[in-house]
Amino acid sequence: MSSLLRSFKNSFVYCIDKLYDMKTTLSFYVILTLFCYGPLHAQLVKQEISFESGNPFSLSDIILNLEAQEKQTVFGQLSIPSDSLNPDKKFPLIIGVAGSLGWRKHHLEYMEMYQQDGFATFELNSFKSRGITSTVGSQDEVTIAAIILDAYRALEYLAQHPNIDKDKVSITGWSLGGGVSLFSGWMPVKNAITTNVSFASHLAFYPPCFIDPENLEFTQAPIHILIGEKDNWTPATPCSNLTKKLEKKANIALTTYPDSHHSFDSETPVTRNEKGYSFKDCLFTLTKDGDVLMNYLQLPMSTPLLQKLGFMFCVEQGVDIGGNPAARKKAFAFAKEFMTITLKGEIQNIDVFRAK
Numbered sequence: 001m002s003s004l005l006r007s008f009k010n011s012f013v014y015c016i017d018k019l020y021d022m023k024t025t026l027s028f029y030v031i032l033t034l035f036c037y038g039p040l041h042a043q044l045v046k047q048e049i050s051f052e053s054g055n056p057f058s059l060s061d062i063i064l065n066l067e068a069q070e071k072q073t074v075f076g077q078l079s080i081p082s083d084s085l086n087p088d089k090k091f092p093l094i095i096g097v098a099g100s101l102g103w104r105k106h107h108l109e110y111m112e113m114y115q116q117d118g119f120a121t122f123e124l125n126s127f128k129s130r131g132i133t134s135t136v137g138s139q140d141e142v143t144i145a146a147i148i149l150d151a152y153r154a155l156e157y158l159a160q161h162p163n164i165d166k167d168k169v170s171i172t173g174w175s176l177g178g179g180v181s182l183f184s185g186w187m188p189v190k191n192a193i194t195t196n197v198s199f200a201s202h203l204a205f206y207p208p209c210f211i212d213p214e215n216l217e218f219t220q221a222p223i224h225i226l227i228g229e230k231d232n233w234t235p236a237t238p239c240s241n242l243t244k245k246l247e248k249k250a251n252i253a254l255t256t257y258p259d260s261h262h263s264f265d266s267e268t269p270v271t272r273n274e275k276g277y278s279f280k281d282c283l284f285t286l287t288k289d290g291d292v293l294m295n296y297l298q299l300p301m302s303t304p305l306l307q308k309l310g311f312m313f314c315v316e317q318g319v320d321i322g323g324n325p326a327a328r329k330k331a332f333a334f335a336k337e338f339m340t341i342t343l344k345g346e347i348q349n350i351d352v353f354r355a356k
Contacts, residue, residue, distance in 0.1 A: 043082045044115055049122070050075040051157040055130075056145045058302045059183075059290030063192045066149075074129040074150045079111070080120040080163050091120040092168035092200075092343035095154060097147060097177030099263075100135045100276075102127050106266040106328075107174055110335060119339065120164060126150045135176065136275050144208075145189075145290075147180045152193045159197050168343045170201040172335070175234060175262065178207030178225075185219040185250070189290060201342035203335060206231055206262055209239035210279050213286040218250035222342050225252070226331055228260030233319040235280045255334065257327035261320045265331040270322030282314040 054069035056062050061069060083089045094114050098107055103123065111121045126147045127133060135141050151171055159166035173181040181204040184190065190198070202223040209225070225243065227236045236256050243254040261270050284301070285293040291300035294310035301307040 044079045045082050046077060046079045048075055049078045049154075049157065051153050053150045053153040054146070056149055057143055057304070058292065058300070059145045059148075059186075059189050059286070060300070060302060061290075062145055062149060062189050063290040066192055069149075072130065072146075074124070074126060074153065076122050076124040076154060078120065078122050078158065078161075079115055081115065081118055088162065090163055090165040091118065092339075093120040093122060093158060093164050093170070094339060094343075095122045095124060095151060095158075095169065095171045095199075097124050097151060097171065097173030097180045098127070099173070099175030099177050101175075102133055104174075104263075104266065106263070106323075110172070110332070113332065113336060114339060117336065117340065119343065122154060122158060124150060124154055136273065136277075144176065144179045144183060147177070148184045148189060149193060151180055151184055152190070152197070155197050155199065156194060166197060168200050169197075170203065170339060170343055171199045172203040172205070172339075173207075174205040174265075175207070178204040178234070179211075181205075182207045182209070182223065182225065183211070185221065185223050186213060186215075186286075187217040187219060188215055188288065190219065201338065203338055205265065205331070206234050207239070208234045208279060209242045210235070210282045211284050211286045211292060212238075212242070212245075215286075215288040216246060216249050218246055218252065220251050222338075223250060223252040224338060225254045226265075226334065227254070227256055228262060228264040228324070228327065229256050229258045230260060230320070231262045231264075232278050232280050233262040233276055233321065238283060257324065257330065260324040260327040261322055263321045264324045264327040266323040267325075267328070268322050270320055272318060273321050274318050276317065276319035276321065277311065278316045278319050279314070281316070282311075284310070 050073055053072050053074040055072045056069045081091060096107060096111050111123060114121050126142055130142055132141045155169055158164050171181050171184055181202045184199060185202045199221055201221050204225045206227045207225060225239050227239050229236055239254055243252055246252050257264055282295065291302060293300055295313045301310040
């Protein structure tokens with residue numbers, strides 16, 4: 001409240017000075033008054049939204065057997081700019097998906113930046129909806145498949161909201177959520193869930209790219225991956241390889257930040273997480289039916305037990321995680337521009353977003 005009052009006070013003083021110093025027409029007074037009261041209207045309407053999703057373990061559960069999946073109620077927080085002069089206004093929406101550690105401070109800072117830029121946001125809470133706080137060291141309590149389903153069910157629900165522009169909805173996420181942002185653009189799983197709604201763009205921060213799809217059919221909406229050169233949790237090289245593999249079939253590009261680890265866009269110093277899985281030696285085949293196959297044995301990791309067995313062939317525990325101030329600044333600026341262009345502008349050429 002104090003910040004709002006300060007904003008009003010500063011705006012009021014500014015207005016009085018202008019009105020005193022500049023003896024102008026009545027029309028100027030009207031325009032200036034609207035300008036001065038602007039900060040009072042720059043507020044958000046927040047509400048918790050719940051909807052029905054499911055609990056698939058693998059992408060094949062969605063593609064081959066979606067209707068049989070256990071039902072799950074999922075919730076998240078919707079924040080919509082309040083426009084008292086145009087209460088029926090429709091806003092572009094950004095759906096955010098957290099990583100294996102849940103919602104962290106820097107994730108929320110992105111959402112706040114988007115809100116200040118006039119976007120509606122939705123913080124998807126796939127973990128809390130299932131009573132989970134973290135999947136680090138296991139990666140099987142809540143999977144990418146389950147959260148992709150959550151994200152599309154959220155999109156279907158929010159597309160009906162009177163203040164949401166259903167054709168201008170982006171998805172973004174970090175780490176595990178980055179995987180959701182990336183592979184929600186894989187058309188076999190997307191079409192198995194819905195053909196009624198689509199994401200207008202996908203922004204994936206340090207996603208798991210070590211999944212090699214046999215079917216290269218991805219959305220034509222812009223996809224961009226941001227990753228650190230020194231990431232040993234979800235390494236950069238597979239992201240580079242995947243981008244090159246898809247660049248003639250999808251609207252995809254990659255930015256790699258030098259001297260940067262996992263969560264390079266946070267403000268926390270780089271530390272060692274001994275529980276985290278390092279996938280630097282892994283490359284799993286993703287079949288056209290959505291099965292992720294083990295290295296060597298080529299068996300589907302379709303249950304928690306089989307996934308643990310598959311990880312034994314290539315995964316090591318112990319990863320580095322933490323911020324790089326220069327990369328953080330660039331990533332925030334990039335995210336702001338990406339969302340502004342893909343949701344508010346008309347430029348659809350992904351070359352605009354290639355690393356500078």
